[in-house]
Amino acid sequence: TRTSRPQRILKAVQRKATVGDPQSVITAIDHFCRHREWAMNVGDEKGSILDSVVSEVSPVTVLELGTYCGYSTVRIARLLPPGACVITLEFNPDYAAIARQVIKWSGLEDKVQLVEGASGDWIPWMKEHFGVQAFDLVFLDHWKERYLPDTKLLEECGLIQKGTVLLADNVICPGTPDYLEYVRNSPRYNSHYYRSHLEYTKAEDGLEKSVFLGY
């Protein structure tokens, strides 16, 4: 087809959502992906769990791995207080370009720092480049086999400290078995599984929340 799926998602936002109204952007994407074309956004059901974790943590600095179209970026940023921000990493330039426009349409660009590049390349620079001490919340939603190596890299870079919350999407479907085994068996994490469904479907999926307990 001439346009890409992310481009069709952006069109749905521009047609149905109100500029400056993040909830209308979320609703427009969910409606499009439920009734027109499935896409790998965290979705409304798991999105509500994401919302509750963001509200509970009330983070000042958030790291999101895997922006895609910016759906979860908007969900997170809309709940952040003034002065708080989400840094989101996306290595596909086409997806990044769409996400920038979705984030702009929602009016949340001041709370979002979208960085184009691979997580493994950028994580080591977070402190120096963004002045981040440690992340209060990390939302993992990128390539599933990168969850574990990037978590270990974040630990090595001192970006995960006592109290940091990791929230991982898709721990059942498509699944992240090595990551799950790590956070559930490590004495340094307190993990909880939020059972839910794969976005816009009846298949099981869920989010794993892991709190770092310190060294």
Ligand SMILES: Cc1ncnc2c1ncn2[C@@H]1O[C@H](/C=C/CNC(=O)c2cc(-c3ccc(F)cc3)cc(O)c2O)[C@@H](O)[C@H]1O
């Ligand atoms: C190391 C690195 N650095 C930076 N950006 C990175 C990056 N690795 C990937 N990205 C970026 O992040 C997104 C990728 C997300 C991958 N997500 C999924 O594969 C996914 C799949 C499903 C799914 C479930 C059942 C099915 F039958 C089919 C698909 C559901 C989901 O929720 C998913 O998240 C995408 O925007 C990609 O460019």
Ligand SMILES: [Mg+2]
């Ligand atoms: Mg996902």
